[in-house]
Amino acid sequence: MTQPQNAENIAEPPPAVPGAATVTLIDGTTFCVCAPAGDIVPGGNLGLYFRDTRVLSRWELTLDGRPVQTLSVQPVESYAARFIARRTSADGSDDNSVLLVRERLVGNGLRETISIQNLAPETTPVVLTIRADADFAELFGIDGKQPATHEPGPATVADGTLLIRHRGEASRGLSLTTDTEPEITADGLTWQIQVPPRSTWTTEITAIPIVDDKPVEPRFQRGEPISDTATARALHSWRENSTFLAADDPRLATTLSRTRTDLGALRIDDRVHGGTGAFVAAGAPWFMTLFGRDSLLTSWMALPLDPDLALGTLQALAAVQGRRVDAFTEEEPGRIMHELRLGAHSTAIGGQRYYGSVDATPLFVMLLAEAWRWGADETAIRALLPAADAALQWLRDYGDRDGDGFVEYQRTSERGLPHQGWKDIDGSINNARGEPGQTPIAVVEVQGYAYAALLARAELATAFGDETTASSCRERAATLRQRFNEQYWLPDRGWYAVALDSRKQPMDALASNPGHCLWSGIVDDEHAEQLIAHLGSPEMDSGFGLRTLATTMGAYNPVSYHNGSVWPHDTALCVAGLMRYAHVPGAVETAHRLADGLLDAAAAFGGRLPELFCGFPREQLTPPVRYPAGCTPQAWASGAPLLLVRAFLGLDPHIPEGRLTLTPCLPPRWGTVHLDSLRLGPARLQLSATGDTAEVHGTPADWTVEIRPRQVAA
Structure with a gap:
């Protein structure tokens, strides 16, 4: 056992905002920490984590064998984001002909929709590659301050699925599947694509943890709009309530x-x-x-x-x-x-x-x-x-x-x-x-x-x-x-x-x-x-x-x-x-x-x-x-x-x-504060207050409501 961790001894990345050094997506006990381009680069604390275990330690995308140039990161929700980039040219000059959009969400796994948009007037060939590994490192075996020492697990390919197993426990792993037909090897997925002029090619990839030889039930479905996922519905319900x-x-x-x-x-x-x-x-x-x-x-x-x-x-x-x-x-x-x-x-x-x-x-x-x-x-x-x-x-x-x-x-x-x-x-x-x-x-x-x-x-x-x-x-x-x-x-x-x-x-x-x-x-x-x-x-x-x-x-x-x-x-x-x-x-x-x-x-x-x-x-x-x-x-x-x-x-x-009982004494700069649909037992109240005054509506008839000035020292 190592010392229990706190924020003093673990490097914490900032939230998902454009230009951030890292991007974090969370849904319950699933979270993903990645680079602004969406990549998970081996050697630090980046990764997809499920129940305090890193189930993706590498997730690197290239177009034509080269990294893309990040243009923007667009937060969608705490559990989803879009990564927008363009292809880089072999000679280092700007390439505005191909736009890449990665739409990612997490929830008992990861789903990533990749869209390649050809902005040129002629057909464009593109080679899309994603390198993937999973080291199944325990969360606090990773501090982000030195290269990780965990080895990636063994990978096999079967029935269009890349399966990465835990090196020491074969009942644990990660499965990678896609709705298209890439070339699948032990270290990732590759697509040879011809994108017609002014057109968009799309694929969807899912990464699902395996526990006790059974895939975890994800909180999303294939092709499902983000707003319709179980995570989105639960968060919407909570906000409404x-x-x-x-x-x-x-x-x-x-x-x-x-x-x-x-x-x-x-x-x-x-x-x-x-x-x-x-x-x-x-x-x-x-x-x-x-x-x-x-x-x-x-x-x-x-x-x-x-x-x-x-x-x-x-x-x-x-x-x-x-x-x-x-x-x-x-x-x-x-x-x-x-x-x-x-x-x-x-x-x-x-x-x-x-x-x-x-x-x-x-x-x-x-x-x-x-x-x-x-x-x-x-x-x-x-x-x-x-x-x-x-x-x-x-x-x-x-x-x-x-x-x-x-x-x-x-x-x-x-x-x-x-x-x-x-x-x-x-x-x-x-x-x-x-x-x-x-x-x-x-x-x-x-x-x-x-x-x-x-x-x-x-x-x-x-x-x-x-x-x-x-x-x-x-x-x-x-x-x-x-x-x-x-x-x-x-x-x-x-x-x-x-x-x-x-x-x-x-x-x-x-x-x-x-x-x-x-x-x-x-x-x-x-x-x-x-x-x-x-x-x-x-x-x-x-x-x-x-x-x-x-x-x-x-x-x-x-x-x-x-x-x-x-x-x-x-x-x-x-x-x-x-x-x-x-x-x-x-x-x-x-x-x-x-x-x-x-x-x-x-x-x-x-x-x-x-x-x-x-x-x-x-x-x-x-x-x-x-x-x-x-x-x-x-x-x-x-x-x-x-x-x-x-x-x-x-x-x-x-x-x-x-x-x-209410005894308001609000700071003068606050003006009026409103609470709408405040839940107290069976009641839903509307409350507003300014300075040392307040109003309450919606209380049951048998309640006693007292609004009085706060006893304040002279």
């Missing part, structure tokens, strides 16, 4: 539109794999799978867009919840999984599952109660209560390693992640001097998550008539909050320690992590004002969002992964926390400023918030500087604008009680 969001502010409107598109692309329908619903994957292309922390936080953020994602995520994670102790995978009873991999061996994470996360477990319980408040099916919620109880038991028996009441982490295998909060790489948790902490470490935000999880379970227990459990959880929460504010607060600094180290000494760096504690509600009011002042200071506010670490800290570096960069999801969670403490001086002003800065950053990135970007001061570098690696799109970055909208709307539904 999800909330439509609009805003007067063009930055916000564009960003919300991109959010809706990207979260739709990142959805994985777990029913395809025997599950019960849909969940959101962590990011494209390398993390198109279920992640504990990422999927939970994103589905929380996405509640105003699609509340079904929350229940689907909870059910998927409950199905793989820890049952035993395994030091290799870090599985423990009740622990919520960190990462699921679908490859046949998944050697990178010790099998298919890796559990090294300290925060996914309390986040699971928090989301369960939140999904219930938003109207999730009560029977489904009740069925998940044992998983929630097992999660809370894990917090006590395994999460609290020394019995002091706080939740710590320490990996049980050298192959595991060194840090198991959301800042999960070496050096990401340190003191003010920049010295890294030694594990076991109790990071500050996780104590807030644990507090909120206990209150969430108490609320569910009360609703379902279990006052014994409710009382126990509330007592544990009260004790935790008191001890937290005693142990983590640094009176000489005016902020909370980012963590307690292995000696239970406070690590005094000023970081964004305590902002999450505002979101969870564990912060005492007497400390909140000082904390908020520091979060809003120039040392933390980059002008484009909240830095992960203050500029005055020893480890600060604006180009680092966690020590001075800006993560949109981190800023959004802190903004939500600030609005929770709107009654504290400075909270709302800081929240508005951070949100506006983040939307300015989104506008600079074309409406799509990246996973992270560099934390240089706005007055020094504008527009913001992109971080050199990161998922595109990335789930919780895509969900961040939705959390901003919800936080400023004060949108607080409690569908089991038939109650909806």
Whole structure:
């Protein structure tokens, strides 16, 4: 097993846009990463991937033995694109007589329609060749930084099909077929074509993975228009069923539109794999799978867009919840999984599952109660209560390693992640001097998550008539909050320690992590004002969002992964926390400023918030500087604008009680925000808000709707 991967140690290509260095197409657990011409060149991380295995490691097209000249890449959808090129001449001069169009889509395989258009007034001979190989490399055996060492599998030709087998497992492979009759050899396909004047010749090729000696069922048919494929129909249905969001502010409107598109692309329908619903994957292309922390936080953020994602995520994670102790995978009873991999061996994470996360477990319980408040099916919620109880038991028996009441982490295998909060790489948790902490470490935000999880379970227990459990959880929460504010607060600094180290000494760096504690509600009011002042200071506010670490800290570096960069999801969670403490001086002003800065950053990135970007001061570098690696799109970055909208709307539904509360306090630049077809339980609502006013239409007659001003400090 190699170390579980994150965006720090895998090169992530940009999205499918004209002129991009690479193009990425995704559909669930199938994705294709290729060059702008559409080629997959051996030796790096390009390829067609299916369930975390590369099933095409070479897919190179030539006309008359020469590469084509790329003219344009046209994105069609997240799962389809067109590559437009022209033939190159033997002497290097421009050749405008032959146009090549490759229309590609993915979905449990790949389908490519190749059209060769003769623009000349006379018949043109063309030799079209596609070289194809498959190395069946596991995803995390490929890092894109050095040539791949996997050998292509053996290939055979039979009945018009090129069949490439896995070198070590004959039951796995890839079949290549076409609707025309090329010459087929072990290394590819060749057509000798005579294209009449002003005419077009076309062929369609399909590449279908083989698992257990059976071809996978593709999500497309031969000759089927892209708009009619199973993938297109599913995405269209989701868009029709999800909330439509609009805003007067063009930055916000564009960003919300991109959010809706990207979260739709990142959805994985777990029913395809025997599950019960849909969940959101962590990011494209390398993390198109279920992640504990990422999927939970994103589905929380996405509640105003699609509340079904929350229940689907909870059910998927409950199905793989820890049952035993395994030091290799870090599985423990009740622990919520960190990462699921679908490859046949998944050697990178010790099998298919890796559990090294300290925060996914309390986040699971928090989301369960939140999904219930938003109207999730009560029977489904009740069925998940044992998983929630097992999660809370894990917090006590395994999460609290020394019995002091706080939740710590320490990996049980050298192959595991060194840090198991959301800042999960070496050096990401340190003191003010920049010295890294030694594990076991109790990071500050996780104590807030644990507090909120206990209150969430108490609320569910009360609703379902279990006052014994409710009382126990509330007592544990009260004790935790008191001890937290005693142990983590640094009176000489005016902020909370980012963590307690292995000696239970406070690590005094000023970081964004305590902002999450505002979101969870564990912060005492007497400390909140000082904390908020520091979060809003120039040392933390980059002008484009909240830095992960203050500029005055020893480890600060604006180009680092966690020590001075800006993560949109981190800023959004802190903004939500600030609005929770709107009654504290400075909270709302800081929240508005951070949100506006983040939307300015989104506008600079074309409406799509990246996973992270560099934390240089706005007055020094504008527009913001992109971080050199990161998922595109990335789930919780895509969900961040939705959390901003919800936080400023004060949108607080409690569908089991038939109650909806709104306390709007929108930033002035936003103008009016509209939510159309907002789904809350059985109802579909229309909501609009401007400043501190709002209107709601479509609520059932027996609901109580309260729209009131937010209590804001003078």
